[in-house]
Amino acid sequence: AINEKKELVILPETAFAFDLKNTKYELMLKELSYKITIITGAFHVEKEHTYNSTYIFKKGNVYILNKHFLVPFGEEIPFFKDLTKKYFLKNIEEFSKGPIQSKYKLDNQIITNAICYEATKEQNYQNSQIIIALSNNAWFNNSSEYKLQQLLMKFYASKYGVSVYHATNGKENIVILPKKLLSKDWKNLSKEIFNDKK
DSSP: OOOTOSSSOOOOSSSEEEEEETHHHHHHHHTTTTTEEEEEEHHHHEETTTEEEEEEETTEEEEEEEEOOOOOOBBOSSSSSHHHHHHHHHHOOOOOOOOOOOEEETTEEEEEEEEEGGOOOGGGGOOOEEEEEEOOGGGGGGSSSSHEEEHHHHHHHHHHHHHHEESSSSSSOEEEEOOOHHHHHHHHHHHHHHHHHH
């Protein structure tokens, strides 16, 4: 990407399946970020909390945004936690929740951060113009999960007029541009027709 003079490269969720802080990889990404902005997924450990996070490397700086909407039974146990941990999943570690909606600025554009499941949450589209979504879909290799995820993203993108840039380590990366709502076109067309007749 640097050789092709790109300004931004987006890597998928958990491209680094460990905490990047204070590692040689963090140093390398910081150094590369003087030439290109890098967005990648990795874990983030802070005190007693482990987060599924987006790291943004730009001009030698690093910004970390933590996932809020966690996958039930995949990233968190939504109910009966004590019972589940005691009898069924003794050594399970859960992710902690970040803020409800993380946003950042890139080249004067406000970007909404979404990690996998979050890209299918309608609430993230309601006050956004651009979403950069990272997913780890490789474990759904022989599944229609990624298509279902794309359908939801396309639906909400068109409903709210949001552009989505989705990077995944699974089947396919995708850029989703909102489609015009046909009903709006019909309303405008009918106004033109009836105004012309007056």
